[in-house]
Amino acid sequence: MANIQEVAQKAGVSVATVSRVLNNNSTVSPSTRLKVENAIKELNYEPSMLGRNLRNSESRLLLVLIPSISNPFYTEIINGIQNTAIAHHYNILLCETNSNPEREDIYFNMVKNKLADGVISMDPTVNMQKLIELAENHSIILCSEYDESNVIPYVSIDNELAAYHAVKHLIKIGNEKIALINSDEKFLYARQRRSGYERALAEFNLPLRKEWIYNTTQLDFQDGVQAMRMLLKLKEKPSAIFAVSDTLAIGALKEMNASGLKAPDDIAVVGFDNISFSNMTNPTLTTVAQPMYKMGCTAATMLINSIHENKVESILLDHELIIRESTMG
Amino acid sequence: MANIQEVAQKAGVSVATVSRVLNNNSTVSPSTRLKVENAIKELNYEPSMLGRNLRNSESRLLLVLIPSISNPFYTEIINGIQNTAIAHHYNILLCETNSNPEREDIYFNMVKNKLADGVISMDPTVNMQKLIELAENHSIILCSEYDESNVIPYVSIDNELAAYHAVKHLIKIGNEKIALINSDEKFLYARQRRSGYERALAEFNLPLRKEWIYNTTQLDFQDGVQAMRMLLKLKEKPSAIFAVSDTLAIGALKEMNASGLKAPDDIAVVGFDNISFSNMTNPTLTTVAQPMYKMGCTAATMLINSIHENKVESILLDHELIIRESTMG
DNA sequence: CATAGTAATGTAATCGATTACAAAATAAAT
DNA sequence: ATTTATTTTGTAATCGATTACATTACTATG
Numbered sequence: 001m002a003n004i005q006e007v008a009q010k011a012g013v014s015v016a017t018v019s020r021v022l023n024n025n026s027t028v029s030p031s032t033r034l035k036v037e038n039a040i041k042e043l044n045y046e047p048s049m050l051g052r053n054l055r056n057s058e059s060r061l062l063l064v065l066i067p068s069i070s071n072p073f074y075t076e077i078i079n080g081i082q083n084t085a086i087a088h089h090y091n092i093l094l095c096e097t098n099s100n101p102e103r104e105d106i107y108f109n110m111v112k113n114k115l116a117d118g119v120i121s122m123d124p125t126v127n128m129q130k131l132i133e134l135a136e137n138h139s140i141i142l143c144s145e146y147d148e149s150n151v152i153p154y155v156s157i158d159n160e161l162a163a164y165h166a167v168k169h170l171i172k173i174g175n176e177k178i179a180l181i182n183s184d185e186k187f188l189y190a191r192q193r194r195s196g197y198e199r200a201l202a203e204f205n206l207p208l209r210k211e212w213i214y215n216t217t218q219l220d221f222q223d224g225v226q227a228m229r230m231l232l233k234l235k236e237k238p239s240a241i242f243a244v245s246d247t248l249a250i251g252a253l254k255e256m257n258a259s260g261l262k263a264p265d266d267i268a269v270v271g272f273d274n275i276s277f278s279n280m281t282n283p284t285l286t287t288v289a290q291p292m293y294k295m296g297c298t299a300a301t302m303l304i305n306s307i308h309e310n311k312v313e314s315i316l317l318d319h320e321l322i323i324r325e326s327t328m329g
Numbered sequence: 330m331a332n333i334q335e336v337a338q339k340a341g342v343s344v345a346t347v348s349r350v351l352n353n354n355s356t357v358s359p360s361t362r363l364k365v366e367n368a369i370k371e372l373n374y375e376p377s378m379l380g381r382n383l384r385n386s387e388s389r390l391l392l393v394l395i396p397s398i399s400n401p402f403y404t405e406i407i408n409g410i411q412n413t414a415i416a417h418h419y420n421i422l423l424c425e426t427n428s429n430p431e432r433e434d435i436y437f438n439m440v441k442n443k444l445a446d447g448v449i450s451m452d453p454t455v456n457m458q459k460l461i462e463l464a465e466n467h468s469i470i471l472c473s474e475y476d477e478s479n480v481i482p483y484v485s486i487d488n489e490l491a492a493y494h495a496v497k498h499l500i501k502i503g504n505e506k507i508a509l510i511n512s513d514e515k516f517l518y519a520r521q522r523r524s525g526y527e528r529a530l531a532e533f534n535l536p537l538r539k540e541w542i543y544n545t546t547q548l549d550f551q552d553g554v555q556a557m558r559m560l561l562k563l564k565e566k567p568s569a570i571f572a573v574s575d576t577l578a579i580g581a582l583k584e585m586n587a588s589g590l591k592a593p594d595d596i597a598v599v600g601f602d603n604i605s606f607s608n609m610t611n612p613t614l615t616t617v618a619q620p621m622y623k624m625g626c627t628a629a630t631m632l633i634n635s636i637h638e639n640k641v642e643s644i645l646l647d648h649e650l651i652i653r654e655s656t657m658g
Numbered sequence: 659c660a661t662a663g664t665a666a667t668g669t670a671a672t673c674g675a676t677t678a679c680a681a682a683a684t685a686a687a688t
Numbered sequence: 689a690t691t692t693a694t695t696t697t698g699t700a701a702t703c704g705a706t707t708a709c710a711t712t713a714c715t716a717t718g
Binding site for chain 2: 001046047048049050051053054057059068069070072074075078079082086091093094095096098103106107109110112113114115137220221250251254257276277279280281282
């Protein structure tokens with residue numbers, strides 16, 4: 001691959017002139033511009049981003065941290081991020097951390113090393129301490145997951161309110177014994193959603209029974225299966241279930257099926273996230289939809305603003321309850 | 330962020346010495362090494378990859394092209410790629426092309442621009458012409474998808490044989506009227522799987538009826554729903570279905586459910602890919618599993634070998650038929 | 659025609675690292 | 689003590705671009 005020197009030589013001009021043509025900056029006479037353009041074509045020249053980035057000390061690359069690409073929840077968010085980034089001439093680098101701190105470090109280093117201009121983190125297991133440290137010198141946005149200290153700008157939804165709405169819906173359709181399948185409450189969203197669940201119960205004077213709250217370690221289908229298995233063993237079984245993730249809810253439905261139970265007649269189920277599978281289950285799953293695409297766009301816009309040294313404010317977007325068969329009689 | 334000059338100054342040595350400590354290359358005396366290491370710590374210095382990469386003209390970044398991260402099929406492959414890459418001190422850049430040629434161009438340019446050292450393409454819609462052109466000067470591996478011309482090394486499975494096995498299984502359990510839900514046959518794998526389907530039918534002297542072959546445009550659930558809807562409208566309905574993707578098969582199951590039909594009693598169904606959700610459906614889905622993790626590892630190993638100028642041969646890995654409820658009486 | 663003013667191009671420093679080669683410091687041998 | 693060999697360190701070129709500043713080539717004006 002040719003470099004700028006060779007192009008300059010072939011065109012019979014200096015490297016500066018070639019660079020000017022490349023960036024169509026200052027005034028280059030039409031005739032020399034043509035000469036340079038021809039030389040570029042002939043040599044099949046492509047400017048090296050390494051050289052350019054080193055000089056400009058920017059990479060126009062954005063890091064997007066996700067714990068696992070297998071979680072369909074991230075799909076639309078990433079689309080939003082990507083479209084927005086590309087519109088601003090940035091590219092994104094999808095980084096799957098698998099919640100592995102070492103892998104996380106690799107990506108943090110890319111930012112420190114100027115190989116990326118900023119980070120959007122969607123990893124709830126991210127080392128917040130390190131991230132905050134990184135945020136002192138670099139642009140970082142939290143998306144969907146965030147930190148209460150509000151040191152790092154975030155975009156998310158009101159998890160407490162969303163959970164409240166979901167549970168209220170279950171109550172409205174006649175349920176009084178409502179279980180919660182929650183993830184590990186070390187995560188902020190898990191604590192917030194539990195709090196919304198509790199608020200709804202309290203508001204209608206329904207009992208809050210701790211055996212109806214099951215915490216999973218992961219968010220896989222299998223965890224939902226396991227949770228439901230436990231709940232069905234109870235003497236007093238719940239009549240409805242709010243799961244904080246569609247994957248858990250789908251696992252729960254699967255286990256109900258295996259036990260010959262039907263939603264919503266035997267047990268009504270509400271999930272969270274509106275992943276594409278949630279419309280493929282039998283019955284289809286009632287769920288809370290987050291404005292994922294918009295969330296992605298917003299996160300990207302915030303990050304790019306932050307990179308350009310603009311002040312950035314955290315944002316909470318609206319959610320929506322999508323009622324399907326698993327809560328419709 | 331400090332640079333190597335400042336470290337050198339603080340340590341009272343030359344930049345060369347600092348660089349030597351960084352790469353713990355040649356012999357640096359223990360005492361100066363200590364001085365340098367202290368300076369590095371004090372200044373919180375991290376070497377700039379831009380400078381290093383420019384000088385070494387490598388980025389140690391691998392591009393992984395996928396059409397869409399929403400397809401769960403890629404999950405394990407990517408894990409394999411990532412683990413192998415990291416073991417060799419490479420990082421991967423996940424690139425979602427959305428089958429958009431412009432986006433594809435962006436990523437191709439990153440390679441031409443030395444911002445990435447090589448590419449693993451898993452995008453069946455990739456512009457093969459351009460890719461082959463790129464392969465003249467750069468390291469490229471095709472994974473799962475490939476090109477018959479064999480100009481670019483690939484790792485895949487024997488699609489014809491896998492389809493043959495799947496259909497033979499349907500025949501063995503007593504089906505004679507077997508439909509094929511195939512994707513667009515512009516894709517090589519689609520042609521190969523159809524060919525395996527036809528071979529199995531021919532071997533058992535079963536009729537090959539063109540109304541039992543349905544081609545979808547995409548691989549979404551909805552396409553499977555649509556396909557099944559058409560097949561159920563036929564005067565003579567098939568008794569079994571081989572779908573070339575689990576997503577299609579799951580859509581088909583969904584539509585059967587909606588019509589009050591049960592697998593396998595009314596219609597047996599076999600999918601392809603063994604995505605995690607295929608074990609969550611009701612009934613669970615019989616499917617052809619590809620050794621996805623291994624495929625990813627192999628692809629990464631091949632690419633890294635190729636980057637290091639080693640000769641690389643294409644490889645076909647073994648598949649496995651996983652029999653579940655959708656074909657078990 | 660001389661000269662000022664503007665447009666076009668070139669020169670060379672710079673970004674932050676690596677490394678061949680040169681030079682200095684130290685150790686070993688006579 | 690001098691020479692030689694070896695270890696350690698420094699100097700400066702290099703990777704491929706951008707850009708401030710200098711210089712040259714035009715144009716216009718009196």
